[in-house]
Amino acid sequence: MNAAKTRRRAPGSRQRALYRWLFVLPAVLYLLAFFGYPLVRNVLMSFQEFTPRTYFTGEAPFNGLENWRAVLDDPLLGDALWQTMVFTVGSLLGQFTLGLALAVFFSRRFRLSGTIRAVLLLPWLVPMVVSAVVWRRIMDEEHGVLNSFLELVGLSSDGVPWLSSPSVALASVILVNIWIGIPFNMVILYGGLAEIPEELYEAAALDGAGPWRTFWRITLPMLRPVVTVVLVLGFMSTVKILDLVLALTGGGPADSTQTLGTLTYQLSFLRLDFGQGAVVGNILILISAVFAVLYLRANRADLGPGKGR
Amino acid sequence: MPASNGRTRRSAVAVGLAAATLATGLAGCAAEPDPDTVTVLNSATDTAEHEANQDFFDRCAEPLGLRVEQISVPADQVASKALRMASSDSLTDILELDGSELPQFAETGGLRPIDEVGVVAEGLSDSSVALGSFDGTQYGVARSVNSLALIYNTELLAEAGVQPPTTWDELRRTAAELTSGDTYGMAFSATPDADGVYQFLPFFWSAGGDEARLTEGEGGAAALAFWKELVDGGVVSRSVVNWNQQDVNDQFLSGRAAMMINGPWQVPVLDAQDEVDWAVAAIPVPEAGRDPVPPIGGTVMTVPKNDDRERERNAGRLLSCLNSEENQLAWGERVNNVPTLAAAAERYREQNPKLAPFADLVLTARSRTERVGTRWPVVGDALAGAFQSVLTGRSSPEDALRDAQRQAGEER
Numbered sequence: 001m002n003a004a005k006t007r008r009r010a011p012g013s014r015q016r017a018l019y020r021w022l023f024v025l026p027a028v029l030y031l032l033a034f035f036g037y038p039l040v041r042n043v044l045m046s047f048q049e050f051t052p053r054t055y056f057t058g059e060a061p062f063n064g065l066e067n068w069r070a071v072l073d074d075p076l077l078g079d080a081l082w083q084t085m086v087f088t089v090g091s092l093l094g095q096f097t098l099g100l101a102l103a104v105f106f107s108r109r110f111r112l113s114g115t116i117r118a119v120l121l122l123p124w125l126v127p128m129v130v131s132a133v134v135w136r137r138i139m140d141e142e143h144g145v146l147n148s149f150l151e152l153v154g155l156s157s158d159g160v161p162w163l164s165s166p167s168v169a170l171a172s173v174i175l176v177n178i179w180i181g182i183p184f185n186m187v188i189l190y191g192g193l194a195e196i197p198e199e200l201y202e203a204a205a206l207d208g209a210g211p212w213r214t215f216w217r218i219t220l221p222m223l224r225p226v227v228t229v230v231l232v233l234g235f236m237s238t239v240k241i242l243d244l245v246l247a248l249t250g251g252g253p254a255d256s257t258q259t260l261g262t263l264t265y266q267l268s269f270l271r272l273d274f275g276q277g278a279v280v281g282n283i284l285i286l287i288s289a290v291f292a293v294l295y296l297r298a299n300r301a302d303l304g305p306g307k308g309r
Numbered sequence: 310m311p312a313s314n315g316r317t318r319r320s321a322v323a324v325g326l327a328a329a330t331l332a333t334g335l336a337g338c339a340a341e342p343d344p345d346t347v348t349v350l351n352s353a354t355d356t357a358e359h360e361a362n363q364d365f366f367d368r369c370a371e372p373l374g375l376r377v378e379q380i381s382v383p384a385d386q387v388a389s390k391a392l393r394m395a396s397s398d399s400l401t402d403i404l405e406l407d408g409s410e411l412p413q414f415a416e417t418g419g420l421r422p423i424d425e426v427g428v429v430a431e432g433l434s435d436s437s438v439a440l441g442s443f444d445g446t447q448y449g450v451a452r453s454v455n456s457l458a459l460i461y462n463t464e465l466l467a468e469a470g471v472q473p474p475t476t477w478d479e480l481r482r483t484a485a486e487l488t489s490g491d492t493y494g495m496a497f498s499a500t501p502d503a504d505g506v507y508q509f510l511p512f513f514w515s516a517g518g519d520e521a522r523l524t525e526g527e528g529g530a531a532a533l534a535f536w537k538e539l540v541d542g543g544v545v546s547r548s549v550v551n552w553n554q555q556d557v558n559d560q561f562l563s564g565r566a567a568m569m570i571n572g573p574w575q576v577p578v579l580d581a582q583d584e585v586d587w588a589v590a591a592i593p594v595p596e597a598g599r600d601p602v603p604p605i606g607g608t609v610m611t612v613p614k615n616d617d618r619e620r621e622r623n624a625g626r627l628l629s630c631l632n633s634e635e636n637q638l639a640w641g642e643r644v645n646n647v648p649t650l651a652a653a654a655e656r657y658r659e660q661n662p663k664l665a666p667f668a669d670l671v672l673t674a675r676s677r678t679e680r681v682g683t684r685w686p687v688v689g690d691a692l693a694g695a696f697q698s699v700l701t702g703r704s705s706p707e708d709a710l711r712d713a714q715r716q717a718g719e720e721r
Contacts, residue, residue: 052388052392052413052414052416053417054396055396056395056417056418056419057417074716141548142546142548143491143565161548163548166701250501251501252500252550252551252697253501253550253551253700253701254694254697255501255694255697269389270690271686272392
């Protein structure tokens with residue numbers, strides 16, 4: 001910031017301050033219109049009786065904590081919270097580990113490595129709904145490729161009910177989401193790996209460090225800023241999951257794959273009770289906000305200015 | 310300082326651009342409608358469907374000196390699109406809604422009762438009137454309606470030497486006889502959404518279940534137990550909890566299900582192939598002699614309130630024409646649905662013997678919203694929760710219904 005310079009009162013400094021604000025103005029307007037307004041509206045909406053009638057009459061009477069009470073009393077909210085957590089942690093864990101393993105693998109550059117890496121990006125390019133439709137067929141209990149394969153190699157004899165059993169469905173959805181998320185993790189981590197100076201590895205080799213030790217002592221610490229970025233972005237896109245679940249299981253069987261995303265969709269757009277839908281939306285925002293604050297405090301060094309590269 | 314000068318100019322341009330964008334954005338809202346044009350919001354996004362609709366609209370509009378303009382969005386977005394239009398006072402002159410969505414719109418007071426816009430609704434079947442009504446007032450007219458029936462593979466049934474079942478007992482036995490190898494005797498949809506609920510209703514209602522009081526009587530539990538029995542007995546795939554009505558049709562067409570519950574909207578797909586010979590029968594009932602009670606479905610055309618009463622009357626004239634006997638019959642044949650005028654339905658029945666069972670079924674069919682009105686989405690959800698938890702073995706039919714009643718009764 002050049003606040004000190006402004007205070008020097010050079011001729012025309014007032015004008016310059018004005019210009020500076022004019023520059024900031026579009027960004028501020030943008031933030032207010034597209035982030036501030038919806039956020040405030042969503043919070044207000046959760047305290048209003050916001051139904052189809054509201055759209056016709058423009059009236060949305062405040063009803064205190066009624067929406068919150070209705071949502072919090074619903075046992076489904078607890079299930080959805082828990083399942084969202086399991087889904088997020090499971091997806092991130094799988095995507096990150098496999099993405100990192102692949103990134104390390106490809107950073108060794110061998111013949112065709114570029115081509116194979118490009119092919120691995122495919123899941124990222126396919127629209128999520130298309131992936132889901134294909135996976136629904138792959139995971140079909142009786143005629144799906146996955147079960148046929150498992151039977152062929154003798155891992156399972158009577159077919160895993162991937163999407164039709166409440167005790168397996170959530171794991172299946174996580175599995176598909178991991179598959180979708182690997183390319184993103186791989187690409188970003190691969191970029192991070194390419195930035196680690198070669199000399200460090202040479203020095204480590206001279207000192208007699210094995211590959212395992214090199215990975216833990218050099219690769220991972222040097223990769224830390226990239227890792228945090230990948231995990232934060234991954235968290236943001238995973239915690240609000242909606243389309244994948246809707247297309248794969250519709251939240252079933254027996255609500256075993258309901259997440260906060262599907263719950264708010266159901267309340268707002270199927271029951272047309274926008275007030276209650278906003279409550280769940282707010283809970284989702286709150287979770288993201290808490291996570292963001294914790295993250296910023298813990299990792300200011302990684303992303304903030306001043307430190308790092 | 311030349312540098313600062315350049316910067317200023319650019320920022321001024323940026324501000325100007327932003328202002329211009331805002332201004333055009335606001336101006337875009339106000340479009341004065343043409344008095345001789347009737348606008349329609351519907352879900353005819355498919356080109357053929359859109360053109361067929363336009364055909365029928367034009368046929369009626371021309372003699373009246375009107376023009377019709379359709380705005381089509383995917384079926385599951387009609388309601389939210391209509392709400393957004395309502396909030397900006399730009400709702401179309403005719404709003405075509407799914408019957409199950411009508412109560413929520415009628416309750417807002419934003420729809421005009423159809424007799425006030427001069428639509429004469431005489432000779433419409435009771436169930437279709439119920440589909441278009443809320444609180445005893447008719448707000449919407451259905452040109453044609455659909456329902457569910459038992460569709461069976463004639464070849465497989467002939468091979469096994471069995472007749473299409475008419476009762477639950479017969480269904481049990483027939484389905485067992487038809488199950489062999491890769492083929493299940495029967496298929497239905499049990500997804501936790503509108504598809505699954507629609508398919509559960511004929512069993513629930515035929516057994517005497519009451520959606521307003523889920524735990525009352527034994528009908529509900531009997532229907533749940535029957536579905537569970539079919540799945541546990543291995544004559545219906547366990548995957549039905551994840552099959553929508555489209556998936557069920559796919560299973561039937563690939564020969565993996567000898568019979569299925571499905572609706573007339575599958576007829577074009579069934580007709581387009583010649584692998585499987587099929588026929589339609591009534592939905593089996595719990596005991597011989599009872600009437601099957603399937604749900605009635607389809608869209609209803611409504612007239613939103615408008616400050617310009619002349620526009621409402623134009624919409625009314627158009628609706629009256631679209632619902633003449635001839636037009637209803639032609640439209641019903643076009644979309645394989647049953648016309649709602651008794652006379653047109655009778656002719657439809659004679660001219661389409663293959664789909665005749667549907668024409669009979671809609672006579673005893675019921676509207677989902679007749680008893681519970683605006684609460685239907687919540688009640689439907691509760692029913693879905695019940696059959697999903699029973700089919701996956703999470704709870705007994707009685708417990709599932711108790712949970713469902715708690716869920717349905719919770720809100721208002």
